[in-house]
Amino acid sequence: MPSLTEKLNAHGFESNDDYEFQVRCLLETPTSGIRALNIEGDGGRRKTAFANALARALDFPQILYHDFTDTHPPLPDVILPPSQDELGREEPPIEPFDRLVSEACALSEGDPTVLVLDQLQAADFREHIRLHRLIKDGFWEVRGGSYFANPNRLLIVLISEQPLYHALRQESFRLWIGRQSERQLVYHPADFGLGSDARNVFEALTQLFEALGAAPTRREFTRLLDDLRLHVRTVEHLRLSLYGRLEAIEREALSDPRLREIQHRLLEAARSWLVTEHIELADARPPPDLNQGQR
Template sequence: MSTLRESMAEHGFESNDDYAFQVRCLLKGTPHRIRTLNIQGDGERRKTAFATALAHALDTPHILYHDFSDEEPPTTEVILPPGTDEYGRKASAVDPLDDIVSQACALSEAESTVLILDQLQAADFREHIRVHRLIRDRRWLVRDAPYYANPRNLLLFLISEAPLYHSLQRESFRVWVGRVSERRVTLNPEELGLGVDAAPLLDALNDLFGAVDASPTRSEVARLLDDFTAHVQTEEHLIHAVFGRCEGIDRERMRDPDLVPMLSRVMEQLRDYLGIEQIVVGRGREDVESGSDGRGSNV
């Protein structure tokens, strides 16, 4: 049986961090209110990926999403015919937020449902108050028509780039999603399906990642090693490969002169691992301009 972390990775969010404890706290929340997760962090849209992957990892039949910053929200699934009030005035169209929340309430009556409200900082403050009332009262009003949510089935995920309304925050369980994993994994050959002869290369990579404060995941490193064995021949190539494959890498830091010995050590260990007598150094830019891959063939 896959862990929560593995399941989330299958649905697009990979991290060395394990969020199982936080999710247990959320799911064991107050039963008479809507269980709410406030996803915070410096991960920008990585937080959205976290919310979506978690909803899928929980095997949720219904996942609904609303982005308050979307200037052109998608058309509602159910388009109601125009109506009139008692004075003959035409009623305005249903607001996208009202449409998505009323759907979530209705679906939660029978099945598990996750409602993701993203970019809450772009919402009118009155909407924050309405969401708080939904959590507290388990009811959403649309033109005085009530829609009731089942607190056993509905989960609410909130994402905002600014602090939430205080009462709304108090009803939420907070989780932090950073732009990179907080937990650093020490790479070893066995976990990557490699022989013990790869250990010196992985040791050199571990030291390099520590120096640039990076926490790549195992799959990122696996793809990076594929690049190593097929393409990387110079320190310049190495910089491009690490930046290209590993999330959260500071490109300027990779070019710090203090890192030159570490980059050279990785290249030396790569040469030993591949059994290559010499790797040409200093041809990174020329390789790209000339179209040569450094082995005498054209890319």
């Protein structure tokens, strides 16, 4: 059975970090209200990617998303005509945020539902207070009507670039998503089906990653290896490949003079590896048939 890390990776979020423990605390600890996950970190939209991948990895059939910075939210499936009171005054349409939260409450009565609320720092502070009441008491009010949520089937994910309202934070489980993995993996040739002739390349790559403070994922490392074998022949090639393959690498850092020696060492190791690889491939060819011309 695939691990949570593998499922997250399959749904577009790559990381060396394991979030199994945090998710277990979130979903399996008893609670009196609606479960809420507060995603913090310096990962920018990686936080959004994690929220979406987590909802899909956990097989939630209903996934709803709202971005408070979106000035053009999608139209609802059904557009109701404006209503009027007894004096003929028209009521304004229901705000997209209210409509989405009401829908999440209604869906949770039948299906496990995830409601992702992104860029909460752009929301009116009164919405933070309303969300706190929803998480704690389990219902959402819109124009005098109440929509009740099933606390066993609704998960609310809160993403903000600034600290949440204190009471809202107290009702949430906090999880950190950084610009890159916190866990630094050390890869070995055998992990990729390679022989000991590639050992110097892997050692040089490890030293370079340590100097850069980088923690590439397995997929990033695999693609970088392919570039070293097929394309990289100069230091400039190497820098372009590193920037192209590693998400968290800063372009300016690759030109740091202190990295030049390590980069040259990596290139030399890669050249030696390619020469050895070509020789081994040549030796692996069957010997020519000396009797072929006599037949």
